Amino acid sequence: MPALSPPLPPPTGAKHGVNSETFRSPPLDGSISVPQILDYHLAHSPSHPLFRYKPHDAASIATGYKQILWRDVVRAVHRAARFVTRKVEESPVQAASPLIAILANPDFPTYFALQYGIIRAGYTAFPISPRNSPEAVAHLLHQTGSTHLVVGNEQALRELAQSALGLVARQHQRASAIVDIPIPAFGDLYIENDVDFEPLPPMVTPDFTQTALILHSSGSTSFPKPIPLTHRIQLQWCRNVAYGEMDLSREVMSLHSLPLFHAYAGMTSSDAITAGITLGVLAPSASLRTPSPEDILEEAVATGCTLIANVPSNIEVWASDPVSVAHLTKFERVMFGGAPMNPEIGDTLVASGVRLQNLYGATEIGSACMIIPAEAPGDEWNYITLSPAQTPYFQPQEDRTFELFLYPSELISILLVNTEVDGRPAYATNDIVLRHPTKPQKFKVVRRADDQIMLSTGEKTNPGPIEATIQKHPMVKKAVVFGRGKMQNGVLIEPTSGNGIDPTDVEALSSFRNAIWESVEGANTVAPSHSRIFKEMILVTSPSKPMAYTDKGSLKKQISINLYSAEIEALYVAVEDSSQTDIEPPASWAYTDTLIFVRKVVNKVLGHVLQDDDDIFQSGGDSLQATWIRNTVLRALRESGVSMMKLPQSFIYSAPTISKLTKYISSLSASGPSVVVAPDYVEARAKEMIAMVDKYTVNFPAHTPTAPAPTSEVALLTGSTGAIGSAILAHLVTLPSVSRIYAFNRKSKNGPSIRQRQLRSLEDRGLDVSIIDLPKVMFVEGDTAVPGLGLSKELYFEIRDSVTFIIHNAWRLDFNLTLSSFEPLIHGVRNLADLALASPHPAPPRVLFESSVSVLTTALTDWSLPGSVPERALEDPRIAISMGYGESKWVSERILQIASERTALRGVVIRIGQLCGGSNGSWNQSEWIPSIIRSGEVLGALPQAEGDVSWLPASVAAVAIVEMRNSPYTTLHLAHPRRTPWSLIFEYAAKSIGAELISFPEWFARLEASLQSDEPQVELVKRNPALLLLDTFRSLSRKPDVPGPGREALSMPVLDTDRAVEVAPSLSEKNLAALSTKDIDRWLRYWRKSEFLCVK
Incomplete structure (x- = not known):
């Protein structure tokens, strides 16, 4: 067939591939069709990546991800075309125009190769969503005249296909004509080092009016409707990205949550074909998991995505987590569409530096917005910018709004013309929009014109x-x-x-x-x-x-x-926070009883019966139902008096079958009130921790001295604006031997500058604010997680060549995150080690890493050695398993310790215990001790406990950390060497705020009972922030009344501090007295001044 005539005019947007050495933009004038463009890439862009994914053995790969190049993708398409052609030719019933439906949910690269292989073979591809009912699938197969059906290997999909084919047979007497084809595996299509590969003969240009692909509507009003795409329309979809304002050939788009049967995924893959975008996808697997919102963002970060698009419900989950928001700020765009986003959440994200972009499109029209404007919309994030290729008509409504219609044109074909406007065929979007007051191509959707x-x-x-x-x-x-x-x-x-x-x-x-x-x-x-x-x-x-x-x-x-x-x-x-309250907890949490309970919960929430090993999400479950299942399990556990680690939101995603849920829950709760971690869980966590250590301890650079010994000290301090960081900075400036201090902090995003943040922190802690203007202090903005610390080459080399010691203080304090969420920070530890080893000095700078008593999480309940915890390396990861925070600190400890063993680097790990208020009493109000004191005013009581505490004032800790820079030891503990009775502190505090002193279990019971108040929960928690730490206090309330040997109050482990006292004079008996009522008075004054406590 001839090329498209007349040819399509050239798009008016950015030229893609200008900034890429591996991608060449294909012709878009209609001289070749989309499947021919794929062959074009085999010839002209073979080394350009189309897919990027995090493999299951990511720890063994330097980049942490793998890529699939266009060369390998097009070869897979050709293999898929041969596979499909063979199956069609072997069919008992021959069709003049085979139409091959796909009812599967494989990995994205496999689906892509299969779909385009069908089209490359000259047939029509029809991807069908597996979320449809059997009746809907049967309707679609019959309406389109499908001749073949490629079916996934999952049992749920096989059953869905059989039910649908049965309905076609009974209702239309033609099921026998639909041939069932098993789906090829990833390894069948993507074959490495295939020296015998032979490409298909050059494709004859197809008739551009011939149907290449069929999509279907969502079926929200009735059965889903099939929507055919001709070769012309498919090419027009690919052209839309060419009307944008950015060269996207070096961008990486996250598609970790979308299968190819989803229309948006189809649109985005069209953009990739045209613009050279690399698609971030889940790793190829025989059993594709359903990712949680946390998984999606983790995968996007791990694969270096620069663009991410998702539904608002997932973005709103990320918005609730500061670490996730920090990740989002690094994307060039965070795009959403298909649903409205909460305006308050959108505004908050934009204020945090997230570049939000609103998308707009539909299966019937493709993408109708510009992909992508050069400038982020900022505060106008909720407005949509129409593609210049679109021809809109805004029909006025009564309330200054408009109903949006789109006309077909030479540039854009409308798949479903459903109305006429002014005598012209048009597509009624059924969206009521508000136009931008000054930018006519921008609008935002305010409601639907229909009832949807x-x-x-x-x-x-x-x-x-x-x-x-x-x-x-x-x-x-x-x-x-x-x-x-x-x-x-x-x-x-x-x-x-x-x-x-x-x-x-x-x-x-x-x-x-x-x-x-x-x-x-x-x-x-x-x-x-x-x-x-x-x-x-x-x-x-x-x-x-x-x-x-x-x-x-x-x-x-x-x-x-x-x-x-x-x-x-x-x-x-x-x-x-509600659940299925009519399902009673099991008689016991033994495996059999738990299995019966979990079956009831899952089957009731999903509305149909699952086999024990059926995947909940492959069987129709979604994020809402996952939340209901989780809440029901939690409610039953609590009603049974079982205290356990808080189940994360992604719990159901991690154990997505009845069997796995049962095993996990029964293992966690097997011992009733105590926290029990299943052995297989422990081993899995330990393996992940060791794998992360291995990932960041390969290929350390050799230290090569090229310069004489420095004549003065130069410090690199990370996290100088925090509580302990400010105190360290304040002490460093007083040392005559220190000539320069690089105060290194994360980049500001539309907020206060580093200097402003430092000033506020110093003021809050009663420290000298004038130090920020000293010549020896240089504020540096960067990111330890990226190569070169995110600095200019000149500044990086300046720091490398001058620094004599590094104090790594910056870390995210969040006990709800998993280890993987801390990986950027762990990467930062390795980058700082590399910086030190690159020093030209005779000895590399000493790296002091502030670790935490949280690496002794297991020690809190099961420290088996007699006496205090020694100041030495902890090589067994199991001791730290519980919270991602402690696990990340253990991993970082091991990275430094291994670096010190293998290279000239001398790292010092400083495990910090509980710090208390500094010189002016400043103590973070969100921590557990201040929260307890505040509860005393609300509940009229404070908890008593037997034993001592070793809390150390933050101002003393800062001085000690600096003194430890010359330590001959690689592991030190930072805690008060002279312990103070818990009773002394809390008897005095209780008297000062007018509260009685009761046992810890009694106090916790009173705290928990306060939840029954009619007061709105937000106000309740604001008034009594101890409620935010309810699970922590529940666990502490069950500790033995009298601590055992080597234990402090509430059974906390005693930290050995002999070596720390030896190297840090500030901790000596001469310089540091035990805590007294004077310290408590300072804390109380600070909290009253900040109105955290009532003014007396």
Whole structure:
């Protein structure tokens, strides 16, 4: 066939590939089709990467990721084309135009090769979402006339295919004509070092009006509709990215959460074909896992992605975690689409330095926005910039808004023309938009013109069938589904006359819900899984506040929802932490009883029965249902009196089958009230820790002296703006031997500068603020996790050539994160070691690493050696297993210790115990001791405990750390050598704030009971921040009343400090007295001055 005639005009955007040595932009004028563009890349961009992934053995790879080049991808496409052609030719029924549907969810590279292999073979590819029901799949197969069906290997997919084919057979008598083809594996298509590979013959240019690919709609209003893409339309999709303003050939886009059957993934892969974008994907695997939001971001960071796009619900999860937000600030764009984002969260992210970008498109029209504007939208993040290729029509509405229509044009074909505007065919988006006041191509979506409800997950709900089914119940007058921008739907019910209830009456509400539940379940059976209504999401109107109606008796839906906006918001808040309360905890947490319990929970939440080894997510589960399962398990454990490590949000993702959940839960809770960690869990965590140590202890550079010994000391201090960092800086400037101090901190993102942050920190701690202007202090912005510390070459070389010791103080204090989230910080430790080894001095700079008593997590409960914990290296990772924070410190300790063994580097690990208020009493109010003292004012009581404490003032700790820079020992402990009785501190504090002194278990019971207050939880926690550490205090309340040998109060381990006292004069008996009431007075004055405590 000839090329497209007339040829398409050249796009008006940025030229892709200008900044790349490996990518050459393909012709986009219609001279060749998309499958021919792939062959073009085999010839012209063979060494350019299309895919990047973090392999299962990432620790053994220097970069931490692997890449698949265009050469290997196109060869895989050719192998897939041969595979499909062979299967078609072997079919018992021959079709003139084979149409090959795909019902599978393999890894992205495999799916890509298969889909484009089908098209390269001259057939039509039809990817079908496995989340469809059997009826929907059967409908799609019949409507399109599919001749073949490639099916995934998972049992759930095999059953879905069999059910769908059975329906086609019964309803249309043609199932025998649909040939079932097993999906090829990754290793079948991507073959390394295949010297015998032969490419297919050059492809004949296809008829551009021929269908190349079929997509389908979401099926939110009825069965999903097939949407055909001709070769012309497929090429136009690929052209859209060429109307952007950036060369994207060196960018890496995270697609870790999206399968290729998802329309957005299809659009993005089209962008990659045109612009040379590399796609970050999950590692090829025979069993593809469903990643949690945490997994997605971790994978994106690990693969060096510069762009990330996701649904708002995942971005909102990341927004709640400061470490995740810090990662997000490093992306060139964080893009979202398909659903509205919470405006407050979006504003907060942008204020934190995140470059948000709103996307816009649909299966029927492809991507309709610009990919990507040169400048981030900043505060206008919620506005969408239309692609210059689009021809919009904004139809005015009554409230200064517009309904958006899009016209087809020479540049853009509309797949589904569903209306006419001014006599021209058009696509009605059904979006009501608000246009930008000064930029006509920008707008933001404010609501839907139809009834569809867009959830924050990107899924759509058609409320009509759900409401109609529920309204058939005789007790229901009207039902209105709500949920725009939320993770799940709810329904507002107005009872019929005589069936009204007081919705604040818990028993009456429960009874009403139970009475109509059969009708709600009936609605759930016909609705998509994401649209299911849970019983707890049924809201009943009050007789005193009926729904709103017109004079003719028609329901005013939106006004009715607005009437109950406060109740709806309160319901969502309540449901966030709620669970399936009608499922009783098991009689015991032995394996068999736990298995029965987990089966009930999973099967009830999912609404159908799973086999014990079925993957929850492969069987229709989603993030909402994962949350319900987790909450139900937690509620049952707590009702049973079991205290355990807090299960993370990703718990269900880590153990996604009934069997794995049962094993994990029963192992954790096997010993009742005590914390028990399953052996296989311990071994898995230990292996991960060792693997991370191995990853960062390979190929240390050799130290090569080239300069004489320095005549003065030069310090590199990381994290100078923190509490201990400020005190260290304040002491360093007083030392005549120190001629320069590089105060190294993370880069400021739209916030106070380093100098401003340092000034505030010094002021808060009563330290000399004038030191920030001293010539010897140089503030440096950078990132230890990146090569060259994120500095200019000139500054990096200056620091390398002059520094004589490094104090690595900066670290993220967050006990909820896993080890992988700390990897950038661990990478920073290695980078600092490399910096020291690159020094030209006769001896490399000493690296002092501030570790923590948290590496002794296991020692807190199971330190088996007699006496105190010695000042030595801890080579067994199991001692630190529990929190990612402690695990990360252990990994970093080992990196320095191994570097000291293998190279000329001399690292000093300083394990720091509990620090208390400094010279002016300043003590971070979020820590556990200040939280306890604050609780005394709220509860009227403070806890008593037997034994001593070794808390060290932060100002003393800072001096001691500096003194340790010349230590001959590689491991030191920083704690008060002269311990103080817990009773002395808390008896004095109790008297000072007017509280009684009670046992720790009694105090904890009173704290836990305070949760029953009617006060809003946000205000309750603000007034009593100890509630934020409830799990920690629950664990401490179960410690023995009298600590054993080698134990402090609350069974904390005693740290040996003999070596520390030897090298740090500030810790000597002559210079440091035991804590006294004077210290406590300083703490109390500071907390009262900051209004943390009431002023006396």
